Amino acid sequence: VPPTCELARIVNATLEFCDPLDGKTDGVVARTDLCALKFDLNTTIGLSYHCAATAGNPMRGQTAAPEQSGAVTAKGAEVAATILKGLFDLQGRRVYIPYQYGTNFVDGATAYNNATGKWEVAQSGLGSEWVERILRLQDANELPEGLGDVTYDTLKDWMTYGLHTYGSPLQTTWPDLAPWRDAGNKILHWHGESDDSIPTASSVRYWDSVREFLYPEKSYNESGAALSEWYKFYSVPGAAHCAPNPNEPNGPFPQTNFQVMIDWVENGIAPKTLNATVMLGEHLGEHREICEWPLRPLWVNDTMECVYDQKSLDTWHYDLDAFQFKIYRSNMATMKALRYHGNKDIRLDEIPIPELRPGWVKIKIAWAGICGSDLHEYLVGPKNAPTTPHPITGETIPTVLGHEFSGTITEVSPDVRTLQPGQKCTVFPPLGDRTCYWCQRGDSSGMCPNWGFLGYSGYGGGFAEYICVDARDVHPLPASVDLDVAALVEPLAVGWHAVKKGKVGNGDAALVLGAGPIGIAVILALRARGVEQVFVSEVSSRRLQHAEDAGATVLLNPLRDDVVERCREATDGFGPHAVFECAGVQASIDTAIEVCCGQGTIVNVGIFEKPIMINPNIINRRQLTYVGSNVYSRVEFDEVIGAIADVYPILGP
Incomplete structure (x- = not known):
């Protein structure tokens, strides 16, 4: 396992990269969501680290450790990624919510075993107490050395027992706060965004569960606004668990919550932001404003704005699909x-019906x-x-x-x-x-x-x-x-885009190599754009029939027909003006280059599983144009809809 110094170097590299993502470099990762979207932990591999020897602190369960020097390994980055991914069972289903990027790996710390001279998995004192005192399943002193017998499924089973016993797996789950709301009460809820003990996203999940439970008929924005009238949540940048964060000393920490609550309840002054004070570092005593959830901080021209960023908000939501019963959001409408x-591995899952943004x-x-x-x-x-x-x-x-x-x-x-x-x-x-x-x-x-x-x-x-x-x-x-x-507009648009790339029209001839779904789409597009002579080459008799139904005028099977000769015979020896490769195989490319008329166009539409060989000398000598075609434009998408309306009889009912 990686030594503590290696994990600390990964944390520091994360902080260095993610600090400026909110628009301001101030030693605080205010946007851990953007960090999750943009930071690649593998970039830490090879970074050097050094930590002095420590004597340890038996009172805190800390063992002595030797001097540590080295570079971040791929294994270290993998361990960090696993911690930040969160807890899954052995079937790959999510059990619990992860920490935010930039958080200390306190619960994932390792310890040096002086007897073996190796770094090993540390046994968290708090975690051991949870097993012993809360679940009472096993004496903490009797837990297996290094947790060798404890699997991800074991942890899931312990959490399930906690859910059955206490109705909670370490977090508040009761979303029905209607009596509290109806009595005129208020809630100021904040959570350190770099909490290294209780994941910040658990508070986001609870806020969401209350919003969805009490306002099920409202949209996300409407329900959030209704909830904000009496329940406000704030994610505090850089703050650790119940304390300021030494790794982010310039981060603020709320200090005036009672006064804010008094002003809100007694004077009707609802807070728009939460005031916090820097408790450490060079900016000690300075005040910072904390955005109310779901708005996120963003600095623009030295001014902090509270912005709505759906892509970032999505990183805070997790489906705890390891459990058969609902955890939170028990009233959430679902769909297949x-x-x-x-x-x-494709599964028919039951998931929440998506919400409007x-x-x-x-x-x-x-x-x-x-x-x-x-x-x-x-x-x-x-x-x-x-x-x-x-x-x-x-x-x-x-x-x-x-x-x-x-x-x-x-x-x-x-x-x-x-x-x-x-x-x-x-x-x-x-x-x-x-x-x-x-x-x-x-x-x-x-x-x-x-x-x-x-x-x-x-x-x-x-x-x-x-x-x-x-x-x-x-x-x-x-x-x-x-x-x-x-529902056919999208694949037809692929063919439409390809035909426009081929630059063919009335009076021209075209060859389509491969009559799969995209080949058929190309044929339909050719016919809709006025191309009267459409050759198709396909080995499947069934697909050839579909091609004829779509409007192909000459059907060729390369297993029995000389495709090149037949096309040239029908075009006075010239060959098709455009050839559309829709099969994705070497043989069709060879045919395309050989049969295309001089100064004609070959359009590569097919996807190839393997690299192919092309003789560029033939392309040069005959001045062919070889172009790739991928998807389509918005304009072409609308053109296809219009063409379908115009040529509906070609498609059939």
Whole structure:
């Protein structure tokens, strides 16, 4: 196990990186949520550390330790990541809430064994007392040396016993504060954001449970505002457990809570922020304001603002799915969702129905399609599905799959003026950060460096009963387009984008290599854009029939037909003006380069499992254009909806 000095170096590196994320470098990590989204613990590997020898303190259970020098190892970073990930059982289900980034690893500390000369897992005095005095399952002195016989499942069992016995696994769970509220009482609730004993997110979870229990019919913003009238929660930057934090000495600590409460109760002066005082360090005695939850601090031009940041707020929410019974949120409405947990691991889970966010709408899913990328994730993933927090959604697997879907709007955020409940719609699923060069210039065709996809990247997906999405990504449907066909807009947009890349139109000829779902989408797009001569090459007779139904005019099977010769015969020896590779195999690329007419265009639409060989001399000699095609733009998405309405007879009912 890593020595204490190594873990301390990881904590210090975390503080150094995350300090300025709130817009001000002051020795305080005020935005541990942004830290979780942006900091990679693996960057600490190789950092050097040195700690002097210590004599130990038997009264505090601290053993003597030798001088420590070295560099952070991959194992040390892995241990830190495991601590910050939180407690899971052996089946990978969450048991408990983790600490925030930058917190001391007190409960994960190691101890030096002078007898063996090795660093070993330390047995927390508080944890031992919890087992002995609270659960009374085992004498603390009889716990196995180094906790060798205690597994994650053992800890879960102990917590389950505590839940059954006390109704709490170390945290307040009772959300019904209606009698307290109705009696006119007030609550000032604060928690140190760097608490190294009781995770700060447990307080966030309790605040959420009260909000949801007492105001179940209200939106997140409405219920939060109603709760704020009598219950205010503050996360105090840098504060440790019931005390200031020596690692973040410039962090404030609330000192005037009773006066704030008196002013609120007796004088009707409700606090907007909580006043706190710096208790250590160079800024001793200075005052700081603490933002009321769910607003988060952000410094802009030397002025602290309290801002709403949904991506950051999402990092504070955890599903304790290791327990069959509900922990908190017992009244929360749930839904069925098909979630991707890992390679060949898809489960039908019961999860909370998503809540509206500012500028978002809620949609009841009607139809959803299975994309090849979903199948690819299942078979060989996780590839695109995030195993570390996605830079846009902040989510990791398990995520709800499905980005080809349609539905009906059931609820809109109060600030949304362009949409209304009852509208049929489909959704533009590519995700961009809206801040990069590509997003700023309006390019939404997958060029954003933080690019992702609704569904496997997070924010919910089509394989669920409901989804909440940004209103800017919602595309209302014409009355003539049914919801079952609308679920095809996304894959059709892939084909539409590819055909525009191929620069073909009336009077041109095109060859489609591969008649899978995307190949069919390309054929439909070619026909909709006026291309009359459409060749298709496919080994499956069933897919060839689908291609003919979609509008292909010449059906070729490369197992029995000379595709190159047949295409040239039908085009006066020239070959197709554009070739669309939709199979993702070497043979189709070879055919594309050989058959494409001079100065024609080859559009690479397929996804290849293996690297391929291309002879660039042929491309040069015949002046071919070889282009890649990935997803589509917002404009093209709308064009497809319009085309479906115009050419609905081609698709069929």
